[in-house]
Amino acid sequence: MKKLLKSTRVLNNGIAMPIIGLGTYRMENEQQAVDSIKYALEIGYRHIDTAEYYQNHKHIAKAIKESAVPRNEIFITSKIWNDYHDYDQTLEHFNQILEELETDYLDLCLVHWPTPKALSCYKALEYLYKEGKVRAIGVSNFTVEDLKDFLPKVNIKPTMNQVELNPSVPRLDVVNFCNESDIAVTSWQTIMKGQVADFELIQHLAKKYSITPAQVSLKWALQRGIIIIPKSVTPSRIYENQDLEKFELTDQEISQINLMTQDLNLNYQPVNPFKK
Numbered sequence: 001m002k003k004l005l006k007s008t009r010v011l012n013n014g015i016a017m018p019i020i021g022l023g024t025y026r027m028e029n030e031q032q033a034v035d036s037i038k039y040a041l042e043i044g045y046r047h048i049d050t051a052e053y054y055q056n057h058k059h060i061a062k063a064i065k066e067s068a069v070p071r072n073e074i075f076i077t078s079k080i081w082n083d084y085h086d087y088d089q090t091l092e093h094f095n096q097i098l099e100e101l102e103t104d105y106l107d108l109c110l111v112h113w114p115t116p117k118a119l120s121c122y123k124a125l126e127y128l129y130k131e132g133k134v135r136a137i138g139v140s141n142f143t144v145e146d147l148k149d150f151l152p153k154v155n156i157k158p159t160m161n162q163v164e165l166n167p168s169v170p171r172l173d174v175v176n177f178c179n180e181s182d183i184a185v186t187s188w189q190t191i192m193k194g195q196v197a198d199f200e201l202i203q204h205l206a207k208k209y210s211i212t213p214a215q216v217s218l219k220w221a222l223q224r225g226i227i228i229i230p231k232s233v234t235p236s237r238i239y240e241n242q243d244l245e246k247f248e249l250t251d252q253e254i255s256q257i258n259l260m261t262q263d264l265n266l267n268y269q270p271v272n273p274f275k276k
Contacts, residue, residue, distance in 0.1 A: 005044040005242055009227060011159040012182045015136045017108065018075050019222065020242050021047030023188065023231030027056050036233040037063035041074070043239060049162075049186070049229040051079035051112060052093060057100035065102070076101065077108040077162075077186075077229075079140055080125070085117035090124035094133070105133055110140040110162055119153055126156045136160065138184075144177045151181070162186040165226065167196055167217055167260045175224060186227040191217050201256060209247040212240060219244045220257050 008016035022040045027033035033056050037048065041063070050060055057078070064071060078101070084093040098104060109128070111121045118139070125137040138160030142150065151157065161178050165171045165187035178185050196202050197213035206213045214230070218241060221228050230241040249257075 002044055002242055002245060004222075004245055005046065009184055009225075011136050011184055012157060013136055013159055015107070015159070017136070017160075017184070017227065018045075018047035019227050021045065021049045021075070021077070021186075021227065021229040022238065023229040024048060024050045024056055024060065025054055025188075025231055027054065027059065027231070027233060030059050030062070032233050033059035034063040034066065036235075036238065038067050039235050040238050041067045041069045043242075045238075045242065046073055047075040047077070047229070049077045049188075051110075052081040052084070052097060053079070053112065057097060061100065061102040071103055075107040076103070077110065078106055079110040079112035079162075080121050082113050082115045085111070085115050085121035087120045087124045090121045091128070094124070094128055098133070105135065107134070108136045108138060108160060109134045110138045110160060113141050114139070114143075114146045114150070119150065122150075122154055122158075126154065129156060138162070142174075144173050147177060147181070147183075157181070158183055160184050160186060162188060164189045165221065166190050166192045167199060167202060167220065167257050168192065170258045170261060172258060175226065179225070184227060185225075186229060187221045188229060190221050190228055191230060199260060201260060205249070205253060211247060215240065215244055215247075216249070216257075219247065219249055220254055223249055223254055 004020055007019050009019050010016050022045050078097050080090050109125055111118045128134050129137050136159040138158040140162040142161050161183055163171055166189055175185050191214040196217040202213045202216050205216045218228050232238050
């Protein structure tokens with residue numbers, strides 16, 4: 001197993017979370033999903049990121065059962081979808097997630113988006129955390145403004161904020177605020193569905209280090225202290241996405257990428273539903 005796959009970040013509640021995970025968004029084909037997840041587990045991945053919205057919990061459960069890796073060695077993140085953010089709905093759908101994943105606990109559960117009822121959802125997650133059904137709780141897609149409105153209203157500080165983050169949208173403000181608040185950050189869409197290869201600076205760095213543009217972007221996030229969850233169903237890409245130990249970007253190169261901002265949000269336009 002590669003060293004980086006063994007590396008973890010200790011969350012603010014003391015739980016250790018692997019810094020590299022396998023994203024599973026749009027892994028909807030059962031056999032493709034099972035094969036991809038089994039391969040990832042075989043080469044050392046121990047972190048799987050999913051969500052209610054992805055509709056693949058059952059595929060993940062099957063892959064884990066067919067793998068040689070016990071459940072207690074795997075860190076599973078899931079998220080409560082926007083339509084179910086009422087308190088009672090969250091409890092119901094959380095239990096449904098456990099049933100689909102064939103497990104009696106989650107390692108991390110997130111409020112998927114900052115909806116008007118996100119606070120109710122989070123209050124339910126606080127209850128589930130106290131009951132021992134989830135080891136850590138957090139949020140996803142929250143801006144700094146969202147967090148500033150949200151944090152004073154909760155009893156348990158989120159351990160995580162998962163956001164779209166890549167060289168086009170480096171989220172410097174979100175990362176800085178979360179670092180100051182002891183909230184970890186996970187990046188999704190880090191390689192922009194391959195579009196990072198279109199940027200001249202990324203191309204230059206890939207050539208300099210004899211790696212791929214995707215590896216440049218993933219290492220840039222890791223070196224900023226951000227957890228990554230790149231998604232692929234191709235074995236060679238799953239391997240490549242964690243093969244990041246052979247090079248280090250310089251501080252100057254990281255700063256140069258940070259300044260590339262072009263606001264090419266692929267999926268997310270920030271809003272603040274909490275603001276009156």
